[in-house]
Amino acid sequence: xxxxxxxxxxxxxxxxxxxxxxxxxxxxxxxxxxxxxxxxxxxxxxxxxxxxxxxxxxxxxxxxxxxxxxxxxxxxxxxxxxxxxxxxxxxxxxxxxxxxxxxxxxxxxxxxxxxxxxxxxxxxxxxxxxxxxxxxxxxxxxxxxxxxxxxxxxxxxxxxxxxxxxxxxxxxxxxxxxxxxxxxxxxxxxxxxxxxxxxxxxxxxxxxxxxxxxxxxxxxxxxxxxxxxxxxxxxxxxxxxxxxxxxxxxxxxxxxxxxxxxxxxxxxxxxxxxxxxxxxxxxxxxxxxxxxxxxxxxxxxxxxxxxxxx
Numbered sequence: 001x002x003x004x005x006x007x008x009x010x011x012x013x014x015x016x017x018x019x020x021x022x023x024x025x026x027x028x029x030x031x032x033x034x035x036x037x038x039x040x041x042x043x044x045x046x047x048x049x050x051x052x053x054x055x056x057x058x059x060x061x062x063x064x065x066x067x068x069x070x071x072x073x074x075x076x077x078x079x080x081x082x083x084x085x086x087x088x089x090x091x092x093x094x095x096x097x098x099x100x101x102x103x104x105x106x107x108x109x110x111x112x113x114x115x116x117x118x119x120x121x122x123x124x125x126x127x128x129x130x131x132x133x134x135x136x137x138x139x140x141x142x143x144x145x146x147x148x149x150x151x152x153x154x155x156x157x158x159x160x161x162x163x164x165x166x167x168x169x170x171x172x173x174x175x176x177x178x179x180x181x182x183x184x185x186x187x188x189x190x191x192x193x194x195x196x197x198x199x200x201x202x203x204x205x206x207x208x209x210x211x212x213x214x215x216x217x218x219x220x221x222x223x224x225x226x227x228x229x230x231x232x233x234x235x236x237x238x239x240x241x242x243x244x245x246x247x248x249x250x251x252x253x254x255x256x257x258x259x260x261x262x263x264x265x266x267x268x269x270x271x272x273x274x275x276x277x278x279x280x281x282x283x284x285x286x287x288x289x290x291x292x293x294x295x296x297x298x299x300x301x302x303x304x305x306x307x308x309x310x
Contacts, residue, residue, distance in 0.1 A: 001247060001273060007029055007036070029218050030214075030215050034215075037210060037211070041202065042201075046108055048182055048185045048186065050110050053114065055150055056095060058153050059087055059150070060092075062083065085135070086132075089149065090146045091150050092150060098196065100198040100199045101196075125156075129152065159183060209258075216253045220256075224253060227293060228289065231289045231292050243282070244282050244285060247270045248286060256303070259306045260307075270286050
């Protein structure tokens with residue numbers, strides 16, 4: 001959706017001046033679309049790894065803090081007894097020992113995005129929390145507790161921290177577009193972190209699907225709009241939100257040209273995307289149009305779905 005939206009800069013509405021160099025061909029649009037899509041996938045991959053790197057830095061700062069406090073000219077008893085338990089967190093070390101994570105951080109130079117002062121501040125906020133006090137008070141380790149304290153860093157010190165979000169927004173232009181994806185990836189990681197390959201952000205199958213959907217929407221643009229326009233009723237197609245039109249075309253393309261994707265899955269997915277990325281009424285609007293189109297196309301025997309093989 002974002003990639004197709006970005007391609008709108010290459011299109012020309014009636015009455016507008018053609019861009020310098022003329023209107024791009026379908027082949028050029030496809031090429032630009034794939035380039036934008038690849039960039040967006042790479043960006044999400046980088047942000048996902050960066051969020052995990054920040055978590056690791058906050059946890060490992062316990063050792064730095066312990067050294068600094070113990071090396072004071074007149075350290076107190078508390079200075080000499082700073083807990084470094086979290087630096088040895090087993091959930092954390094499964095990440096740090098993941099060879100693909102190590103390579104990802106090195107290959108994309110993610111260390112350069114780490115603000116050490118911010119790491120220190122987040123660590124200090126973490127250590128002041130009740131959850132951290134309970135974690136360090138327990139001498140033994142359990143898988144549940146090890147994961148939970150890492151979740152504490154992610155949720156409380158990062159994604160629910162307005163200061164951190166403002167910082168990321170300043171550092172990464174367009175963070176608002178990436179945030180939902182990153183949150184989903186992080187929550188999935190905490191549910192199942194075993195054997196994650198950070199160098200293969202999405203499977204070859206999903207990548208091919210994304211490329212195919214983008215190309216299909218571009219190639220079948222006119223046909224999709226011919227089907228959509230009569231369903232807009234009192235809406236002028238030129239006044240419908242651009243994102244809504246893009247989602248409708250993507251939905252129609254899936255209904256007609258992607259036989260292994262169930263129709264219910266298609267409609268539900270685009271309703272959710274419309275709710276999150278467009279206007280408050282967009283979910284209902286997209287639902288209504290796609291549902292009407294599905295009924296019509298089914299009656300005309302144009303929907304051909306097959307059961308997906310495992």
